[in-house]
Amino acid sequence: MSHCRVVQATRQIGYEVHMAELLRDGSSSGLMHRVAERRALMVCSPTVARLYGEALHRELARENPAVSFLVLQVSEATKTMDQVAAVCRAALEAKLDRRAVLISVGGGVISDIVTMAASWIRRGIDHLRVPTTLVGQVDAGIGIKGAVNFESKKNYIGVFHPPSAVLVDPRFLHSLPARHVRFGLSEIIKIALVRDAALFHLVEQHADEFMSAPLDGERAPVRELVWRSILGMVDELQPNLYEDRTYERLVDFGHTFSPALESASAYVIHHGDAVAIDMALSSAIATHCGLLSPDQFERMLAVFKRIGLPTWSPLLTLERVECSLTEAARHRGGCVNLVVPTAVGRAEFLRQQTEIPTSLLESALARNAAGAGSKMPPRVFRRSSPPAETASL
Amino acid sequence: MSHCRVVQATRQIGYEVHMAELLRDGSSSGLMHRVAERRALMVCSPTVARLYGEALHRELARENPAVSFLVLQVSEATKTMDQVAAVCRAALEAKLDRRAVLISVGGGVISDIVTMAASWIRRGIDHLRVPTTLVGQVDAGIGIKGAVNFESKKNYIGVFHPPSAVLVDPRFLHSLPARHVRFGLSEIIKIALVRDAALFHLVEQHADEFMSAPLDGERAPVRELVWRSILGMVDELQPNLYEDRTYERLVDFGHTFSPALESASAYVIHHGDAVAIDMALSSAIATHCGLLSPDQFERMLAVFKRIGLPTWSPLLTLERVECSLTEAARHRGGCVNLVVPTAVGRAEFLRQQTEIPTSLLESALARNAAGAGSKMPPRVFRRSSPPAETASL
Numbered sequence: 189m190s191h192c193r194v195v196q197a198t199r200q201i202g203y204e205v206h207m208a209e210l211l212r213d214g215s216s217s218g219l220m221h222r223v224a225e226r227r228a229l230m231v232c233s234p235t236v237a238r239l240y241g242e243a244l245h246r247e248l249a250r251e252n253p254a255v256s257f258l259v260l261q262v263s264e265a266t267k268t269m270d271q272v273a274a275v276c277r278a279a280l281e282a283k284l285d286r287r288a289v290l291i292s293v294g295g296g297v298i299s300d301i302v303t304m305a306a307s308w309i310r311r312g313i314d315h316l317r318v319p320t321t322l323v324g325q326v327d328a329g330i331g332i333k334g335a336v337n338f339e340s341k342k343n344y345i346g347v348f349h350p351p352s353a354v355l356v357d358p359r360f361l362h363s364l365p366a367r368h369v370r371f372g373l374s375e376i377i378k379i380a381l382v383r384d385a386a387l388f389h390l391v392e393q394h395a396d397e398f399m400s401a402p403l404d405g406e407r408a409p410v411r412e413l414v415w416r417s418i419l420g421m422v423d424e425l426q427p428n429l430y431e432d433r434t435y436e437r438l439v440d441f442g443h444t445f446s447p448a449l450e451s452a453s454a455y456v457i458h459h460g461d462a463v464a465i466d467m468a469l470s471s472a473i474a475t476h477c478g479l480l481s482p483d484q485f486e487r488m489l490a491v492f493k494r495i496g497l498p499t500w501s502p503l504l505t506l507e508r509v510e511c512s513l514t515e516a517a518r519h520r521g522g523c524v525n526l527v528v529p530t531a532v533g534r535a536e537f538l539r540q541q542t543e544i545p546t547s548l549l550e551s552a553l554a555r556n557a558a559g560a561g562s563k564m565p566p567r568v569f570r571r572s573s574p575p576a577e578t579a580s581l
Numbered sequence: 582m583s584h585c586r587v588v589q590a591t592r593q594i595g596y597e598v599h600m601a602e603l604l605r606d607g608s609s610s611g612l613m614h615r616v617a618e619r620r621a622l623m624v625c626s627p628t629v630a631r632l633y634g635e636a637l638h639r640e641l642a643r644e645n646p647a648v649s650f651l652v653l654q655v656s657e658a659t660k661t662m663d664q665v666a667a668v669c670r671a672a673l674e675a676k677l678d679r680r681a682v683l684i685s686v687g688g689g690v691i692s693d694i695v696t697m698a699a700s701w702i703r704r705g706i707d708h709l710r711v712p713t714t715l716v717g718q719v720d721a722g723i724g725i726k727g728a729v730n731f732e733s734k735k736n737y738i739g740v741f742h743p744p745s746a747v748l749v750d751p752r753f754l755h756s757l758p759a760r761h762v763r764f765g766l767s768e769i770i771k772i773a774l775v776r777d778a779a780l781f782h783l784v785e786q787h788a789d790e791f792m793s794a795p796l797d798g799e800r801a802p803v804r805e806l807v808w809r810s811i812l813g814m815v816d817e818l819q820p821n822l823y824e825d826r827t828y829e830r831l832v833d834f835g836h837t838f839s840p841a842l843e844s845a846s847a848y849v850i851h852h853g854d855a856v857a858i859d860m861a862l863s864s865a866i867a868t869h870c871g872l873l874s875p876d877q878f879e880r881m882l883a884v885f886k887r888i889g890l891p892t893w894s895p896l897l898t899l900e901r902v903e904c905s906l907t908e909a910a911r912h913r914g915g916c917v918n919l920v921v922p923t924a925v926g927r928a929e930f931l932r933q934q935t936e937i938p939t940s941l942l943e944s945a946l947a948r949n950a951a952g953a954g955s956k957m958p959p960r961v962f963r964r965s966s967p968p969a970e971t972a973s974l
Contacts, residue, residue, distance in 0.1 A: 191600035191808050195815055197725055197743040197822050200591045207584035273662060273731075280732055286912065311726060311739040311824075332590055333704060338666075339673055346704035347740075350590040415584050422588055429590050431704075519679065 201350045205330050205418055207411070208355040210244065210318065218355055219244070219291070220251055222316055227288040228255040229279050231302050233262050236294040236320055239363050244293060244318075255291075256282035262297045265455065267336045269345060275305035289314040289352070295321040296328035300346075303334025307349035314352040320360040322372025322403070323460065326379075326417035330354050331425050342451075348430050358405030358414045369403055371460025373495050374442070376413065378463060379420040381471075381488065382438040385533025387416045388491070395494040435520035436537050441527035442467040445504060445512045452503045461498050468492065468499035469509070472552035473544060474528035474536075484531050489559060500553075500560035509549055513541050594743050598723050598811055600804070601748040603637065603711065611748055612637070612684070613644055615709055620681040621648040622672050624695050626655050629687040629713055632756050637686060637711075649675035655690045658848065660729045662738060668698035682707040682745070688714040689721035693739075696727025700742035707745040713753040715765020715796070716853065719772075719810035723747050724818055735844075741823050751798030751807045759889075762796055764853025766888050767835070769806065771856060772813040774864075774881065775831040778926030780809045781884070788887040828913035829930050834920035835860040838897060838905045845896045854891050861885065861892035861952075862902070865945035866937060867921035867929075877924050882952060893946075893953035902942055906934050 208218040230248070232241035237259045245257040258278045260271060279290070292302035292315065299317055306315035319329030335346025361369070373391065380388035391398070394409045403410050424439045431437075446462035457465075471488055474480035492499050517524045526538040538544055601611040623641070625634035630652045638650040651671040653664060672683065685695035685708065692710055699708035712722030728739025754762070766784065773781035784791070787802045796803050817832045824830075839855035850858075864881055867873035885892050910917045919931040931937055 193598045193812065193815055194595050195598060195723075195743070195819055195822075197594040197596060197819075198592065199594070199741075199823050202587050202589050202591075205586045205588060269662065269666060276731060276738060280734060280737060307740065308738045310737065311728060311741055330588075335704060338669060341673060344673060344703065345669060345701045347700065348592075348704055350588070419586060422586055426588055426590075429588075430592050 203332075203350050203353055205354045205356065205422060207415055208357050210355060210357040211240070211359040211405075219316065219318070220248060222353055222355075223248060223252060223255060223289055223291070225252060226254070227282065227284050228252070228291060229258060229275070229282050229284060229288070230255060230291040230293060231258045231260055231275055231278075231298060231305075232293040233295070233298055234259055236298070240320065240360065241293050254282075260298065260301065262301065264297055265337075267297050267301055269336055269338065271301050272304045272308065272336060275301060276309055279305065279309050284309065284313065286310050286313060289316055291316045291318065293318040293320060295319070295324050299324060299329050300334045300336060303332075303349050303351070304336060304345075304347050306351075307334065307347040312349060315349070317351045317354045318360075319354065319356060321364060321368055322361055322414075323368070323375055325356045325358065325361070325414055326372060327375040327421060329356075330418055330421055332429055342447075350429075356414065356418065358403070358410050361403035361405050361410065361414075364403060366399060367458070369398060370496055371458055373398065374460040374464045374467075374497055376417045377488075377491065377495075377497075378439070378442045378467060379417055379424070381467065381529045381532060382441045382527060382535035383424065383533060384416065384420045385531075387413075387420060388532050390416065391495075392487075392491055395491060399495055435523060436525050438527055438535055440520075440525065441470065441529070441535060444516050444524075444526055445469055445509055448508045448512045448515070449501060449504050452508060453501070457501065457503070464492055464497035465499060465501050465504060468556050469504065469552055470526060470528050472555050473526070473538070473548065474530065476548050476552050476555075477528070477538070477543070479528055479530045479536060481531075484529070487532065488529070498560070500556040500562065502557075502562070504553070506546070506549060506553060509553065510546070513544065517541060596725075596743050596746055598747045598749065598815060600808055601750050603748060603750040604633070604752040604798075612709065612711065613641060615746055615748075616641060616645060616648060616682055616684070618645060619647070620675065620677050621645070621684055622651060622668070622675050622677060622681070623648060623684040623686060624651045624653055624668055624671075624691060624698075625686040626688070626691055627652055629691070633713065633753065634686050647675075653691065653694065655694065657690055658730075660690050660694055662729055662731065664694050665697045665701065665729060668694060669702055672698065672702050677702065677706065679703050679706060682709055684709045684711065686711040686713060688712070688717050692717060692722050693727045693729060696725075696742050696744070697729060697738075697740050699744075700727065700740040705742060708742070710744045710747045711753075712747065712749060714757060714761055715754055715807075716761070716768055718749045718751065718754070718807055719765060720768040720814060722749075723811055723814055725822055735840075743822075749807065749811065751796070751803050754796035754798050754803065754807075757796060759792060760851070762791060763889050764851055766791065767853040767857045767860075767890055769810045770881075770884065770888075770890075771832070771835045771860060772810055772817070774860065774922045774925060775834045775920060775928040776817065776926060777809065777813050778924075780806075780813060781925050783809065784888075785880075785884050788884060792888055828916060829918050831920055831928055833913075833918065834863065834922070834928060837909050837917075837919055838862055838902055841901045841905045841908070842894060842897050845901060846894075850894065850896070857885060857890035858892060858894050858897060861949050862897065862945055863919060863921050865948050866919070866931070866941065867923065869941050869945050869948075870921070870931070870936070872921055872923045872929060874924075877922070880925065881922070891953070893949040893955060895950075895955070897946070899939070899942060899946060902946065903939070906937065910934060 248255045290306045319325045332350040335343035338344040442463035446466040449462045641648045725743040728736035731737040835856035839859040842855045
């Protein structure tokens with residue numbers, strides 16, 4: 189006897205990414221009407237709590253006393269299951285039921301932790317995201333992922349749990365430190381280079397304004413920067429939100445060599461900078477393959493420079509680059525699928541590692557090392573290289 | 582400016598529930614071909630490990646050395662996030678990648694823990710379920726849920742994470758203690774009463790065989806019992822797998838008063854027995870409403886009696902019954918939606934609490950107390966009085 193029954197477990201969910209007005213007096217209604225009369229728990233970091241969270245919570249709690257508030261001391265290095273459990277504990281204390289909602293106000297780490305907690309509590313409750321950083325508003329905050337580190341393995345434990353809405357108000361960016369603007373622009377350039385020449389042009393035009401003073405979320409170029417980036421990101425993410433449809437993802441641009449680089453630097457090199465160095469190398473590879481004109485390559489690098497994004501690191505050795513390609517192939521169904529720009533706003537995949545021979549990688553690395561003002565071939569900087577060897581070259 | 586973009590986050594997943602042959606020499610191929618050359622981690626309890634797990638693992642590891650094995654000391658009372666973390670840690674040690682698979686072999690608790698771990702590891706990896714108990718094979722093991730207790734709140738933390746397949750081999754039931762057969766039959770009767778008169782007839786016909794000796798998974802009535810229950814369960818679950826489509830669920834039969842009863846007994850009354858007591862009360866209510874004929878009601882109770890399922894408990898006080906109805910309405914979108922049989926194999930919903938006045942509840946409780954040979958309340962449930970449980974029947 190052989191019986192077999194197929195169960196269809198399709199889940200239909202949709203969510204809104206909304207350009208909202210949350211930071212004008214009495215205008216938090218965009219958040220309020222989504223919470224309505226439900227029980228809720230707002231979560232933020234101490235800094236965001238002080239800058240925005242406490243005021244936002246006060247405003248919500250005035251209309252709905254069942255909105256609780258939790259301040260969580262977080263950092264990328266310490267985001268763990270314990271912090272997710274802390275949110276679950278607060279949710280239990282606040283008597284959140286199945287209809288309740290979590291609200292994350294903050295950057296990627298808070299969003300990660302709250303997304304996971306929302307996914308765990310009573311097998312999944314709603315969560316609203318209010319990203320306050322540029323990376324959060326154009327990248328980390330608008331997808332459906334959340335993850336924490338586990339036993340020192342970065343993002344080993346995670347979930348896919350769509351938010352019920354993402355409320356984006358560029359006015360939050362006013363308080364963002366310049367380096368975090370830079371990290372956000374790195375992800376924006378990623379999306380611009382692979383699919384949106386006009387967005388790249390916008391960055392090119394306004395790079396100095398974006399980097400010289402606090403970002404003014406009332407200004408049209410800033411708002412266009414944010415919204416256009418969101419649209420590009422959503423368009424790329426949507427067909428493969430659960431990362432189970434294809435291994436060819438344009439948003440992987442800048443994300444092939446960067447993990448090894450961040451890890452080699454013990455995460456001293458921030459993700460945004462690592463992505464920039466990765467994009468620069470991938471573009472140099474494209475140029476050496478004859479896929480990208482030197483002019484276009486230089487145009488890209490000029491923008492990197494104006495924003496202060498690095499284009500090379502001695503830690504990105506040939507060995508690490510080749511290991512990263514092997515690792516990428518392992519995670520991308522056997523194909524390297526290196527995303528390389530063929531012009532500003534257009535990209536292709538280099539599918540096989542054989543398309544990227546060692547000699548080509550060496551040339552690309554040397555070019556970027558030289559461009560960054562270094563005379564040293566990057567391969568010298570190996571983890572086990574004794575200083576004597578470095579000196580001799 | 583108001584920009585809004587809707588992201589479609591629909592996820593298409595399907596999985597097989599398969600009547601498999603896993604316990605014949607060299608026949609674990611049903612499991613083997615699903616694992617193939619992937620990395621895997623099999624998880625079971627000490628008892629199941631000794632009875633089946635070690636042998637199954639040996640057989641798999643002979644073909645694929647990348648199949649690891651974890652024995653986890655589990656119980657319903659101690660299933661927590663720590664145990665999920667223990668599986669995640671073992672998965673990390675066994676170098677499970679995104680394509681890897683977890684295999685749960687065992688009852689509901691192991692299945693709960695492994696489902697959660699599979700959902701967490703790298704944002705979700707495959708898991709295969711091999712349920713070894715009757716409840717697992719016809720109920721807990723074939724859905725998509727997993728949950729653990731949190732801060733003494735039962736099943737507060739959980740996930741929906743469809744298995745990639747459920748492999749059901751009734752031969753596992755041979756080692757199942759009689760009381761666990763009883764618990765399984767309670768869930769089977771649940772499905773039978775609300776939608777499958779022929780299944781109820783099968784239980785009626787073979788109740789003595791099912792309860793008198795180890796279940797023989799080679800025998801046709803046992804196999805039919807399991808498969809028919811699975812089909813009924815799958816049909817009921819599928820349209821509402823994520824419990825977000827409707828609050829009218831026939832599978833809630835027996836699950837309105839049972840949570841309070843289990844809790845009041847400090848979980849000394851097992852879920853299966855609590856469900857039976859709940860079904861008996863719901864059916865008595867139906868009879869008192871004139872929805873179920875006394876004949877049909879007596880026919881049901883006769884089967885309960887032959888199986889040894891309880892039909893009343895002094896812990897199920899009028900107060901607890903009324904609180905349960907209020908609680909049900911809170912969880913079922915404002916409606917009580919009490920499932921009551923109108924005949925063997927057919928059921929209806931009592932939607933409003935006003936349809937079930939206190940006087941009716943009192944009569945129904947008194948009827949079942951009398952039927953159980955009690956003058957209310959002659960017997961005291963104590964942790965140290967296990968014989969009392971059966972003595973009253």
